[in-house]
Amino acid sequence: MNHIPFTGMGLPGPNEGWDFADSQSDPLSAIHPYPAKFIPSIPRKLIEHFPPRKGLALLDPFCGSGTALSEAQAVGIPSIGVDINPIAVMISRVRSSEIPADALNIAQQVEMAARADLAPRVPLIPRLDHWFKPQVQSAIASLTKAIEVCGGDCRELLRLALSSIIVRVSNQDSDTRYAAVEKAVDAEDVYERFRSAVKKTLRALENRPVRLAGVEVIEADVLTIDRSMIDKPIGLVVTSPPYPNAYEYWLYHKYRMWWLGLDPLAVKEREIGARAHFFKGRNSHTAVDFQRQMANVLGMLRDVMVVGGHACFVVGRSRIRGEIVDNATIVAEAAAAAGFREVMRTERVIAASRKSFNLSHANIKTETVLVMRKQN
Ligand SMILES: C[S@@+](CC[C@H](N)C(=O)[O-])C[C@H]1O[C@@H](n2cnc3c(N)ncnc32)[C@H](O)[C@@H]1O
Structure with a gap:
């Protein structure tokens, strides 16, 4: 397909309509x-x-x-x-990518394994206590470990789900504001948000x-x-x-x-x-x-x-x-x-x-x- 230059005044072509001011966020x-x-x-x-x-x-x-x-x-x-x-x-x-087989079940097993892990090893991360409550740290560490051992095609999707909730379960005010604030989050929030992030991701992938x-x-x-x-x-x-x-x-x-x-x-x-x-x-x-x-x-x-x-x-x-x-x-x-x-x-x-x-x-x-x- 050949294209003519579109830089000139009044020429037909795609040089207008790039604002998309009313664009909505899409699930993917x-x-x-x-x-x-x-x-x-x-x-x-x-x-x-x-x-x-x-x-x-x-x-x-x-x-x-x-x-x-x-x-x-x-x-x-x-x-x-x-x-x-x-x-x-x-x-x-x-x-x-393809939707990994049995993703929802594997996510549930990962959550169960994480909840059963009573002494997770929290990694050494700078200023962790400033940004994450102790019980939130334990829940994230348990989930990370359970995801690592879950095997199969599902691991990357579960890592993405966990990654997507990190700022929301931290003390950071928002994704674009790097200030610590008091938030009512605990371990239960981590598991709940992880579960809904997995479901949201699977829904978006199914609807592609x-x-x-x-x-x-x-x-x-x-x-x-x-x-x-x-x-x-x-x-x-x-x-x-x-x-x-x-x-x-x-x-x-x-x-x-x-x-x-x-x-x-x-x-x-x-x-x-x-x-x-x-x-x-x-x-x-x-x-x-x-x-x-x-x-x-x-x-x-x-x-x-x-x-x-x-x-x-x-x-x-x-x-x-x-x-x-x-x-x-x-x-x-x-x-x-x-x-x-x-x-x-x-x-x-x-x-x-x-x-x-x-x-x-x-x-x-x-x-x-x-x-x-x-x-x-
Ligand atoms: C404006 S963002 C791209 C956003 C993308 N269009 C989207 O829809 O998500 C620019 C990207 O450049 C990447 N980047 C910065 N330096 C880079 C480098 N040296 N090599 C490759 N990627 C780099 C950043 O990590 C960032 O993801």
């Missing part, structure tokens, strides 16, 4: 909290307007919770997702449209990924990259990772845009680091994409030391240098409820939808 996206996830309508519309040729795959190099992968799967396009964050990888895998295509999810740093891991020809990229000083994915999932035996500090080290990299100091990052990172990503995309394929980026602005940085321009320049031609650029209004504290503070109200076509 709600199985686990994730910051800055796509409204499913955005990847859906990009796939509709820039479909890859038959036999080609979609790639999301920053797949997060896997929204674009699910949209591709639902319309029969094979896809590959990459993310550095193991929580992202877990969500993306669970939402795109018929799954027509395979999804592969790779846990890797996209800046150093071995290209041969992207083992399908890519006809479409749909992604929303991390960018400086906006969301901190490792921080958002820090305690989830610790409880699941993962290392949030290793993720922080490699996470593009993490605020810690921008703190004042000799090696402090600037917009130039983001330019270098995007040049690397676009170089990788050039290598794995077919000629004529489209790379679609949804990206907002940042504020670095008081200055607003237009990340879309940085991505577009990196793409042009890698041999892509811009075919669409449009602004969409970000719903107030979806903005991070940082972006609201910087009074940033829109983000850019950018589509570039790979030339020869």
Whole structure:
């Protein structure tokens, strides 16, 4: 399918209607909290307007919770997702996999085994007593252990269910507010919420449209990924990259990772845009680091994409030391240098409820939808 450039005034095409202001949360996206996830309508519309040729795959190099992968799967396009964050990888895998056999029964057995475990070994996690009541700690530790030994295909789904409730059973005020508050939660709440998270996840998986295509999810740093891991020809990229000083994915999932035996500090080290990299100091990052990172990503995309394929980026602005940085321009320049031609650029209004504290503070109200076509 050929596409004409849509940047001109009055041209027909998909350069309008990207706000989706009345979009509702869909059950599949709600199985686990994730910051800055796509409204499913955005990847859906990009796939509709820039479909890859038959036999080609979609790639999301920053797949997060896997929204674009699910949209591709639902319309029969094979896809590959990459993310550095193991929580992202877990969500993306669970939402795109077969429902494990006997999941509800296994979840019940896990709960019974956890309740019977009277002396669970609570792992050494920094500031655990500040964030979790002792009886909540014991219940989570018992569930984690019972899940680890449950075996079979169910383990990842049960880990996701447990991970999804961690902030709600902690003393943390909310997913986006890192303050400890007094909450009436005890061990019974942990078990109840775990049970309902399992049921909610299974319902969402059962109600998926018929799954027509395979999804592969790779846990890797996209800046150093071995290209041969992207083992399908890519006809479409749909992604929303991390960018400086906006969301901190490792921080958002820090305690989830610790409880699941993962290392949030290793993720922080490699996470593009993490605020810690921008703190004042000799090696402090600037917009130039983001330019270098995007040049690397676009170089990788050039290598794995077919000629004529489209790379679609949804990206907002940042504020670095008081200055607003237009990340879309940085991505577009990196793409042009890698041999892509811009075919669409449009602004969409970000719903107030979806903005991070940082972006609201910087009074940033829109983000850019950018589509570039790979030339020869
Ligand atoms: C805007 S989010 C993507 C959200 C996704 N579109 C969704 O619907 O859930 C950006 C993602 O980039 C990931 N990321 C940050 N640095 C990375 C790196 N070096 N390699 C791979 N992924 C990275 C983050 O973990 C985060 O999940």
